[in-house]
Amino acid sequence: MSAHDRLALGTRSMNAALVVSALVSACAAQDVRVVNLIPPALSAERYHNGEPHLAVNPRNNQQIAVSASWTHDTFCSDDAVSVLFASNDEGVTWNAVCELSHTAASWPRDLTLAFSGDGTNLFAGYLVKLPPPPATPTAPWLWHAYFAATNNFLAPVPMTVLHTRANVDQPYLQAPTQDLQRALVIGVNDATMTGGTGSTACNSGAVYMIADALVPSTLAPFCISQRFTMGATPAVRTASHASGLTYAVFYRPLSPDPLRKDVIVVRRSTFTPGPFADLKDLPALPTLDPCTSRDGQIGYRVARCRPVPLGPDGDPWFGQERRVSSNLSIAVSPVSATTVYVAWADSIDDNHQTLHVRKSINAGATWSTDLITVPNATNPALAVDQDGTVGFLYQQVSGELLYSRWETRLELSDDDFRTRKSFELANTPALAPPYAWPTAAYAPYIGDYVHLTAVNRTFYGVFSASNDVAKVVFPYGATFQRTVVAGQLQDGLGGVVEPSLDPYFFSVKKPGPPTLYATPPE
């Protein structure tokens, strides 16, 4: 088999076979595609491609871009450009394109991607770590967020870096468009905010609202927490509706124990300047316990006083993955700007980490109880398609220690998860590759996030998992672009390549003709 051949890996275990048979009736009508993104020419690749993100051109769903942390290599020029994965055939085939600009000293990480709403530009937000100025050579290196753009993501031309900001973490990018206005909405952990990462009301949780994404600008952070916050807000996730509403969700660390957190949703107009002040908690109740009372302040507390522990890197009891406060997702229905879903992780139950999904049908004014919970899981990602079907992607640990595996699963529901269609996209070993240098000592192991989005009636997503082809199971099959021969990764000329972590693209296409909304209905 040559380097250009592809291998479709099918179901190869009794358990997986049972899963498939159970799903056949529910999923027969769906078209499921899973693709390992490493191209044939990089078949010798053995890097740690965790924490992937994805963007689908909303005006041309043939065009899809994927990023993954630590796709670092010297393939591109002079170490200052890295690859994005690009597809021009709706994810059937992928190329690694040298276009992500960074610095020679630092590889990009915490990457997120977004196409502008009009489909004309691909934006990337990511971190690089830059050295201190020469005058203070021993000062710590600082994270810098870069925001870059290209109007041809298929071409190997370095993206133009339009906006930067120092001392920030986890830029999370969206690019809504209205009346030809290309905006960027970026959730971020900005340590330069008033109070920085200290204990204050306006802590590091912020959102940058850039009115014209293609014009270099000074990034103005909007503080998103009006309550006293015990330390940093590491992850802020946003969801913008085409009608002009933007939601954000974040964890609020509590005093005196910052490992207990509220999950808070805020809202504002996307295109009208102003703070995230459009959403308040319910009026205060006559109790002093903030965990049971309401307070009437800005920001609805969807969950209160939840334990959200930090876990160590390489935790063998949790599939070598760590637990951090970035397991957040928020999605607004394209059908209605007032229908919003949030997902978060906490450890309120008797397992490593539980995922929760809740819903609001009144623009965040009130929220449901849990629609679904998933134990021993991480990386929640939500999306809603044009029919209002909600998709919920996550990765769940099953088995114990040496037998533990990551199950990557997509749930689709039209009735708030009272019934759902469940797609086990991948069942992969959690300890292969081992968390050991040099193949996989990077933290986090599979990454702190995955991504899911929907265009028309198709859900598109990306996740990272082991490529140990002797041990992986894909109940719906998977296409490996990289060379696989006789159950082994190979480099193209017969050399065996060690297992590592790869990004996987998937799409789940619902049946029926798409309904296109020129203007999303309200």
Next chain:
Amino acid sequence: MTSILKFAGTGCLTLAMGCARAPAPPVTTTVAAAPPVVPVSALSVVVAAPDSVMLRIAKTTTLAFVGTLRARDSVTMPIIPAAPNIWVVHVDTVLLSPESVGRFRGTDVTVQTHDSTSLAVGGTAVYFTHGLIAGTSLYVEEVGRFPLTSPGDSAGIGKVYSRFFVADSANTDDKLRPYLVNAAAVVIGTVVQIDSATSADSAAWLAADEGEPQWRRATVQTSGYFRGDSATTSPVLRVLFPGTAPAALRAVPPLRGGDRRVFAVRPAASVVNATFRATSSSYPYAVLYAFDVLPAADSVRVFRLTR
């Protein structure tokens, strides 16, 4: 020219440092220009002056190969738009390749050229390139090309590649030099002890910037030094090192007992979070970046760059 290298004894210095026997006294030796620790690596012996053209080429080259021009204005992948000055080249021999690139000898690649007139179809050359797209094949941009008489023109290949080798080594020197010059000390020694990680270490990591690695502690028995003062060149050097890779940085791989290396150490305060330092006060130095730890075989190069 002579230089003074001070060599410590092979024993531990004091009982307070955890040694079980009396230390051997430090030894001062006057030696010739090269240090006596001379397992010389291939890279270390380069002394020829690089030429400016090859320096520029080496700076941006990531793939080099001997190739035969198959076709002009042609491509190997549909993603590459057809355009003038794009060639399909058959790869006869790979000279330099990134780790991730599968073995591409014997395949056709697409080369974006900038000088389309100097080679006929069927002609052979050494191509210095960098990557543009990796798909079913490679799309690379040429940064330098040197014609050969045939794919088997080993004399021609050797002549060109030795120039490249000299230039590439000089570029590496330029990257390495700041790490050595700005280090608190540059020593050569052997890792004799690595402490087990503790639960307090995990707690310290949780309090740190997530970009930091999980730090570990190593004791290095030094046998000589290239830079430093008496505070940094004791026979036993205690250093912190990354037990995991900080994601965004080119970090040094974790140390292992018995490793004999050149260490360019920096004050721990410059890279290690305060919480971890508080539990590791007897470890005043750290190594973090890939160039902070080098093979012992590179000691001649280090010696040259630290003069």
